[in-house]
Amino acid sequence: MLALIGNPTHKEPDKLTEKKQPPEKWIGKEVYLRVWSGDKRGGTECTLQSVGAFGVTVFAQEELRFFPWHAVLEISPMSERPPKTARPIGIH
Numbered sequence: 713m714l715a716l717i718g719n720p721t722h723k724e725p726d727k728l729t730e731k732k733q734p735p736e737k738w739i740g741k742e743v744y745l746r747v748w749s750g751d752k753r754g755g756t757e758c759t760l761q762s763v764g765a766f767g768v769t770v771f772a773q774e775e776l777r778f779f780p781w782h783a784v785l786e787i788s789p790m791s792e793r794p795p796k797t798a799r800p801i802g803i804h
Contacts, residue, residue: 734763734787744793745770746786747779757790 734743738760745768746755758772767780768787 734760734768734789736763738789739763742790743770744786744788744790745772745779745784747783748785749783753785755786760787 739762741760742757743760744755745758746753756772758770758777761769761771761776767778768784769776769778771777
């Protein structure tokens with residue numbers, strides 16, 4: 713079953729699709745990508761290689777990988793992410 717987002721007869725770009733796609737200026741830069749993988753969510757730091765109508769291609773862990781848009785939960789430049797902090801352990 714194919715689900716369409718937005719009104720296919722409307723000429724304006726679909727705001728949801730437009731918002732989800734990263735700008736082309738991120739290509740070649742480090743990004744954080746969070747995706748659905750099977751029934752789990754996972755995230756990784758990677759290099760954005762390309763952005764297309766069907767998804768994104770990234771270079772991560774010495775592999776070139778493609779992720780379709782329906783699997784992408786988040787994509788953001790590493791420069792805009794807060795620094796990692798240690799989590800407190802044993803607080804009750």
